[in-house]
Amino acid sequence: xxxxPAFYPLSGATVAIAGSGEAAEAKARLFAGSPATIRxxxxxxxxxxxxxxxxxxxxxxxxxxxxxxxxxxAARAANVPVNVVDRxxxxxxxxxxxxxxxxxxxxxxxxxxxxxxxxxxxxxIETRVPEGAGRVAALFASLQDEVRKALPEPHRRRxxxxxxxxSPAAEAAMRGDQARASQLLRAAxxxxxxxxxxVQFIDARGPADLLTLRAARALASxxxxxxxxxxxxxxxxxxxxxxxxxxxxxxxxxxxxxxxxLRVARLVTGAAWRTELVRLAEAGVETEVLPIAV
Numbered sequence: 001x002x003x004x005p006a007f008y009p010l011s012g013a014t015v016a017i018a019g020s021g022e023a024a025e026a027k028a029r030l031f032a033g034s035p036a037t038i039r040x041x042x043x044x045x046x047x048x049x050x051x052x053x054x055x056x057x058x059x060x061x062x063x064x065x066x067x068x069x070x071x072x073x074a075a076r077a078a079n080v081p082v083n084v085v086d087r088x089x090x091x092x093x094x095x096x097x098x099x100x101x102x103x104x105x106x107x108x109x110x111x112x113x114x115x116x117x118x119x120x121x122x123x124x125i126e127t128r129v130p131e132g133a134g135r136v137a138a139l140f141a142s143l144q145d146e147v148r149k150a151l152p153e154p155h156r157r158r159x160x161x162x163x164x165x166x167s168p169a170a171e172a173a174m175r176g177d178q179a180r181a182s183q184l185l186r187a188a189x190x191x192x193x194x195x196x197x198x199v200q201f202i203d204a205r206g207p208a209d210l211l212t213l214r215a216a217r218a219l220a221s222x223x224x225x226x227x228x229x230x231x232x233x234x235x236x237x238x239x240x241x242x243x244x245x246x247x248x249x250x251x252x253x254x255x256x257x258x259x260x261x262l263r264v265a266r267l268v269t270g271a272a273w274r275t276e277l278v279r280l281a282e283a284g285v286e287t288e289v290l291p292i293a294v
Contacts, residue, residue: 003094005107008056010036016055016080018046018071023061023085030098041071049077059095061085097122102134103141132174136165139173139181143189150189155223155262160192162221197223197258198286201277204267206232215290222265224257230269239265248272251279258285 010031017027018041031038045051047070052058058075060082062068072090075082084090096107097118106125108118140147140161151157164170169184200218202211204227211219219225219238225245227236239245243265249257254276257264266273280287 003109005096005109007105007107010034013037014039014055016041016052016058016075018042018051018058018060018075019062019067019085021061021063024059027059027061027083027085027095030095033100046071047074049074052078052080055080057093058082059085060090099125099129101129101131101137103137104129104133130174132176135173135176135178135181136170139169139178139185140164142178142182143185146186147189151192155197155260156192158221158223159261159263160189164188196286197260197262197264198288199254199258199264199266199280200288200290201266201268201273202235202290203269204228204231204235205269206235208232208234208238211235211238212290218263218288218290219265221263223262224264225267226254226264227267228269231267232269235267251276251283255280255283255285 012035014037015031016039017024020042024040028038028040039051039055041051046060046067052075055075055078058072058080060068060071060075062071062085065087068084068087069090072082072084076092081092082090083093083095088094094109096109099106099108099122106122106129108121108125110118147157147160151160164185167184167188169181169188172178172181172184200215200222202215202218208216216238219235220240222239222243225236225239225243226247226249227245228248236245254264254266258280266276277287277289
């Protein structure tokens with residue numbers, strides 16, 4: 001990863017845009033509909049550090065090299081990160097291609113190397129993100145404290161939210177009926193009971209593009225990774241960063257983890273998993289093979 005992606009909260013924030021013309025207008029359009037205050041700067045005002053005071057980000061857009069360099073210096077003097085259009089050498093950060101679904105925002109960046117590629121990828125991903133995804137995220141945000149209080153254990157909370165994503169509550173939010181969605185989610189929370197965990201066997205020989213979508217999703221939602229030593233780095237990279245990672249475990253230990261309601265991804269590279277699968281089945285543990293041909 002050559003650049004670290006981060007999201008700045010915009011509620012109550014100020015964003016400065018210095019310069020004029022289409023490039024400056026394009027930057028302003030990025031924030032259309034956002035809660036941020038946009039501070040437009042032109043001429044001498046754009047060259048003074050005090051003009052940027054209190055802003056969280058500054059964008060400089062001008063064909064004039066001297067103006068762009070001086071304005072960027074002024075913003076930095078006010079301790080504001082700077083993006084200068086078409087001048088990566090003057091940038092503290094680059095502007096990604098953005099998919100905006102309200103509460104759900106996705107960004108694709110190339111470090112300024114190929115904005116066109118980022119745009120093409122954005123169009124590809126955008127078709128896969130439902131228009132109502134932001135409303136589902138807003139639903140979860142509105143009940144976040146209630147869910148955390150009711151389900152203090154992280155793995156139980158993840159299991160509840162995972163199920164809620166395809167529940168009637170989420171469907172109501174997708175339709176824009178937030179009141180009904182909140183009612184349904186609260187009802188589901190009241191009747192929630194700790195569910196049994198499971199062990200999912202995943203072929204980890206790699207590379208990652210050989211995995212099925214179902215296997216990739218299992219990795220993304222696993223609480224524990226039990227990995228063979230030869231598990232491919234690309235496969236491991238698809239798992240949650242905060243998932244517990246261990247080496248191979250005895251079937252009894254895997255059964256114990258599942259009994260606690262945890263989802264275990266058993267990343268295998270050899271044939272020993274078949275014995276584990278039989279013993280887990282004998283112990284009544286729910287298992288899934290996604291799929292493995294070894």
